[in-house]
Amino acid sequence: MGKRILVTGGAGFLGSHLCDRLIDEGNDVICLDNLFTGNKDNIRHLLGNDYFEFIRHDVTEPIFLEVDQVYNLACPASPIHYQYNPIKTWKTSVLGAMNMLGLAKRVKARILQASTSEVYGDPEVHPQPETYRGCVNTMGIRSCYDEGKRAAETLFYDYHRMHGTEIKIMRIFNTYGPKMHPADGRVVSNFIVQALKGEDITIYGDGSQTRSFCYVDDLIEGMVRLMNSRADFIGPCNIGNPGEFTIKQLAELVIEKTGCKSKLVYMPLPSDDPLQRKPVIETAKRELDWEPTIPLDKGLDKTIEYFRSIIK
Ligand code: NAD
Ligand code: UDP
16 A cells, blocks of 8 residues: 655655656655745646645644655755755755654654755765765855755754654755756756757856766665665665766766757856765665666756757
C-alpha cells in the first residue's frame, strides 16, 4: 500500500520531480508550497489526480497534517532568490524546519531534510566528505542560506536525540534538469537560456571556479533511497555527481551543444562564491547502493531539449 507523503516545496524544481516519482509509485502525496519560486505549471498535470493535493501554505507557519513521511524541500535555492529577502530565507529554513519537525514528531512521521553542499561553505578540503565541518562566513550575502541550512541540520539532530524523531539529512550538490525556472539565475539554466536566445553568456569571475553537476533523475533516486533507508542511518549523506567542471568548461559545452553564436562575457564574481565543490559519495554508495548514472553530457542534452520547448 502507498504511504501518505508530504512534500514541502513540492511545486519547485526538485519538489515537482519528487511528487511525480512518489505518485508514480502509488503514494498519496500532499504538495505544500507558497509558490515563492515554485510554479503551479510544474504540478499542473497532477492537480486532477485523486492521490495528489496541493496546499498553498508558508512553512514558517505551523500546519497540522497526518502523514507517514515528510520531505522538507521548501526554501529558495538560487542565490538571487535566497538573497532577495535574506531574513525570510532564514525564517523559511529554520522556522520551516522547526514546524515540519514538530509535525513529524506529533504524528511520528519520518522526515528528510534537503540540506546542501553550502554547509561546507568555501571549502578548504577538496573533495568534500560528510565529515568535513565546513568554512562558512557568518556575515556574507550567502550566510542567510548557508547558516540557515546549518541551523536546520542542528535542529534535526536535536529532535532526533531528544524525541527520537526519525530523520534523514541529505546534502545536495548542484542539480540541474528540466523544470528549472528559466529566470532562476542558476548557472546551468542561465547559460542554456542565454545560448538559446543568442545572448552573451555571463561568466562570473574568470570561470575557473568548479562545480559538480547532478542530473535531476539521479538526485531524486538518491533522495527516495535515503528516505527509505534503514532507520539507524540518519546521514548526513552527500548526493551529487562527482564529475567536476570549471564554469568556463560548462559555458563552452553549452555553446557546442546548442550550436549558438553567443560570446562569453566576464562579470564580477559575487562575494563568497565558493572556488571549488565536489562531493565524496562513498556514504551514498555504501548505505544506499546509489551513484549517479547520467553524465553531464547526456543530462545537458535533455535539459537543452526542455528549454528549447519552452523558450519561444
Ligand atoms: P526551488 O526554488 O525550485 O524550490 C523551492 C520551493 O520551495 C519552491 O517551490 C518555493 O516556492 C518553495 N518555498 C520557498 N519558501 C517557502 C516557504 N516559506 N513556504 C513554503 N514553500 C516555500 O529550488 P530547488 O532547486 O527545487 O530546491 C529544493 C530544495 O533543495 C531547497 O531546500 C534547496 O535548498 C535544496 N537544494 C537544492 C539544490 C539544487 O541544486 N537544486 C542544491 C542544494 C540544495
Ligand atoms: N555563475 C556564472 N554565471 C551565471 C550564473 C552563475 O558564472 O550566469 C557561476 C556562479 O558565480 C558560481 C557557479 O556559476 O560560481 C554556480 O552558480 P549557481 O548560482 O548555479 O550555484 P552555487 O553558486 O550556489 O553553486
